Amino acid sequence: MRRNPREAEESNRQLNRRTLMLGGAMGAMVAVLGVRMRYLQVEQADEFKLLAEENRISIRLIPPDRGLIRDRSGKLIANNEQNYRVVITREAAGDAELVLRRLVRVIPMTPEEVERAIEEVKSLSAFVPVTVAERLSWTDFSKVALNAPALPGVTPEVGLSRKYPLDTDFAHVVGYVGPVSEKDLEGLQSPDPLLRIPKFQIGKIGVEKWMEDTLRGHAGTKRIEVNSAGRVMRELERQEGDAGADIRLTIDAGVQNFAQARLGTESAAVVVMDVSNGDIICCASAPSFDPNLFVRGISHTDYKVLMENDHRPLANKTVSGAYPPGSTFKMVTALAALEAGVITPETRVRCPGYIEYGGRRFHCWKRGGHGSVGLVRSLSESCDVYYYDIAQKVGIDKIAEMGRRLGLGQRFDMPMSAITEGIMPDKQWKLEKHKQDWRIGDTINASIGQGYVLTSPLQLAVMTARIASGRAVAPRLVRMVRDQELPVPEAPPLEIPPEFLAAVRGGMNEVVNGDHGTGKSSRVVDPTMIFAGKSGTSQVRNISKAEREAGVISNDDLPWNRRDHALFVGFAPFDAPRYAVAVVVEHGGGGGAVAGPIARDVILRAMSDGLPSLEAYPSSQRGRIESMLKELPLRDPETGIVPTKTET
Template identity: 60%
Template sequence: MKRSAKDTIQSARTINRRAFVVGGVQLGIVGALGYRLRDMQVEQADQFRLLAEENRINIRLLPPERGVIFDRNGIAVADNEQNYRVIMIREDAGDVGEVLAKLTEIVHIEPGDLARAMEEMRRRSPFVPVTIADRLSWEDVAAINLNTPALPGIQAEVGLSRVYPWGADLAHVVGYVGPVSDFDLSRIEDPDPLLQIPKFQIGKTGAENKLEQELRGSAGTRRIEVNAAGRIMRELDRREGDPGKDIQLTIDSRLQSYAQARMDGESAAAVVIDLENGDLRAIASAPSFDPNLFVRGISVPDWNALNADKYRPLAAKAVQGTYPPGSTFKMVTVMAAMEEGVVTADETVYCPGYTDVFNIRFHCWKRGGHGNINLHESLKQSCDCYYYEIAQRVGIDKIAAMARRLGLGIRHDLPLSAVAEGLAPDKEWKSRVRGEEWRVGDTVNASIGQGYVLSSPLQLAVMTARLATGREVTPRLVRLIDGVEQPSGIGESLGINENVLRRVRASMDDVCNHRRGTAYGSRIVDDAHKMAGKTGTSQVRRITPEERAAGIIRNEDLPWERRDHALFVGYAPLDKPRYAISVVVEHGGGGSRAAAPIARDILLQAQYGGPPPLEAYPSNVRDQIAEQQRRISARIPPGAKVQGRA
């Protein structure tokens, strides 16, 4: 059928409209593509260039240099040393087993190290470097670098590792570092990216742990160019991180080493405080352990040996251990009684050898008793019955308050692991903790440092420092952080009556320097360096009435773990006290026999700054002391000073 002219015109118009729409759409698409191409090539050129760069450039963290820990004389007690290691990046390695097999043909790697590395690679992301072995020799590193083309994913690196030049002598103070564990990461809410670096070391115990933030520093970065196989082609740039802060402790490493050597063979602790500023000059716990073993990863035999030792070398007894203070607590009881006015210095108490309290007999250490005895003689001869009597007059709450005033029963804030709080018990404590009423017998036991009373060697040294000075001396372990002086522990006045303090000090003088004093055998005969002190013996077992009737078994006839603890606290010199000390010998028997000689020797070493002359000792022990000095001097390291970072 022939179309009309009108239909033809209408059809042409429709085609033209459609062509125009299609053309417009095409033009719009071409324009959008053109705009997008321009945007990508011009406006976003830098961004896409960076994305392209990232395919061949890796950014890696650089661990900072850990801060060095020094003693008070500038001797490094925790330092850094170069450590060559080999790492693997699983993502770049391909066949991990094949690469490791080639690596073991080039350098010797322990099977255990390989197994640990394989396990770590399975747990970590494929792009995270994993340490295969460390502490390699330079020859091993050279051999690995020579064979780099055949070892994809393998890199030899040089880093720093912690080293402890004084070994076991400062292990409980400085502590040690070790690789970050999953347990460490689980305890941190927002972990530092540094902690993901393979085998990155953080503080585990002691000052290394408590001062971790100051010692760690901040990471640097390293940009490296890699080829298609992941091989490092070159280093493009490097930004070093900020090193950790250097820490100077108050510890005198040579005095600390002497104290450790002097307690050799004992399970014991000793603490020395400088009375001028509260500085801790020595915090020794014996036996000890080598912290270097933990830095490298301690072996199973070494770990089992430390755990099986009944003397507990891993325990920092000086600050963690708590013991009944025994007769060293008697100064607390008598000062509380005198402050309350329930006893005078000249008043006497009769000691028949025992005191009966509600049909319970409490015995004095001297079976026949001391007769009529006053404050001065009670401390000098360590009469128990005197304290049984005056404690009942003053009451436990006043005694506990005086104990805390002197530094017992409170936790001293030090950057050390598990610093003990001890216990200065009172009525409220027993009701709250035990759900029982306080009894008079509890007061009697507490009066001589038995029963519920517990103190650490650190607390006993603080108590002695406060007795010697009349000030609230506070122990200080950190002297400088990055060159900045830390607050002194000199302390303000305790507000205790000076006459009371004078009476107690005079008694402590006679404990050591009067023929009838319990520590007379351990006295210092050099007038300029004499010491005052108090012996203590704390029971760890109950003596039954049957045993008393038959004769008390001597400590040396008992198994070691059932013997009494031996204690001594003291200060020197008498005229102007400079150092306070406490010594606890676990299951050492009597304080006068086991603890006092150790305290005397350490105090003399502190006062003289080295081995004292034999003339400072009683004549009957000089030959023994000469041999002891030769033995100890041979084991104290020279301790060269370090002026800067290693």
């Protein structure tokens, strides 16, 4: 059936409209796709390029060089040495255990080290390198490189490791580094990514720990190409980080070494302090230990020896040891009484050898007593009864307040571990600590540095420096950071009348230089180095009434750990104080006989360019002193090595 022309025309118009609509829709779709393709390929090109690279590019950290530590004159105390090590990658090794067995034939490794390496290799991902040997000699390092074809997956590498060239001299001050542990990460909200690097080492104690952020530096980065398994293919780019800052301490390495050698086998501590600015010139604790053992991974045997030593070589006695100060505390009681106006320098007290209070006798060290005693003689001959008497008049609160002004009962802000605050007790302290009221007997005991009073050698050195200078000088251990001298604020005056300080210093002068002084064996005859000080002997056991009546047992007849502590504090030169010193010898016996000579020798070394001159000593002592100085195991000032007896 034929359509008429009108129907055909209408049908063509509808077809044309549909064609145009379909073509328009298709054109619009093509346009949208074009715009989208342009957006993805042009405007988003960088983003997709980055995403693609992240599938094959890995950014890894480069550990920075650790900052060096030097003494006040620039001598190296802690440095970094090349560490020749060997690593193995299980992915490249194939049978890693077999390869390790072969490696033993090339370099020395104990069976325990091999087993430990095998366990670590098995526990980590196949592409992670594991260190199996460190601190190899150049010969062994070369052997590994030469035998590389027979040791697939084994790679010799060169890194840096911490070394302490003066080992035992600075172990307690500088400390040591060790691998990061979970305990180290506890409490850190945003730990440095460096701390996540396997076996990365950080400071564990001492300056190494407390100045970790300064010494560590900032990591560098390297871009490396890895395959789909994560194995490194090549290094594409490297950006070095910032090395840690170098630090210079206030300590003089020569004085420090002399003090360590002078203490010998004693369980003891010495602190020498510059009275003008607080610089710690010496901070020696004995016995000491070799911190290099901890860096390398101390053996169970070596650690057990240190832990079982009753002289506690791991403890830094200079700042963590808390001891009854004994008679070295008498200057505190005297100054408190002078300032309170209950005595003058001329006030006299009769000493019959004891006082009685509350049905109890408090004895003087001199059984027959000292007779009539004034301030200067009470210090020079260390009369206990004089201080029992004046302490009751002034009271413990004023004594404690004076003690705190002189630096006792304070924790000083220094980059060292386990700094004790000590105890400077008063009435409120006992009430809070023991829930008991303070008693007169407590005051009597405290007046001579016994009872609840506890101090550290550092605090005693500060106390002595403040008495010598008349200023509230504070100790400092760091002199320079990045070659920049750290500012030293001027110490404020103690606001103790100068005549009172002069009276106490005069008594300390008589201790050493008077005919009857308890420290006369520590006399210095060089007029430019006159030494003044105060001896102290603190009891560590109770003396019964029966023993006192029969005669107190000599320290020499007691077991070592039941003997009295020996203490001595002093300063020099007397007319123009420069250095203060404090010495504590645990269970050493008499302070004047044992601690005093050590204090005298160390402070003379601090005032000299080298060993103390024999002319500084009384002529009667020079022969003995000369022999003693020759026997000291001192380091060579150039090499830092302690010569053996055969070498000397």
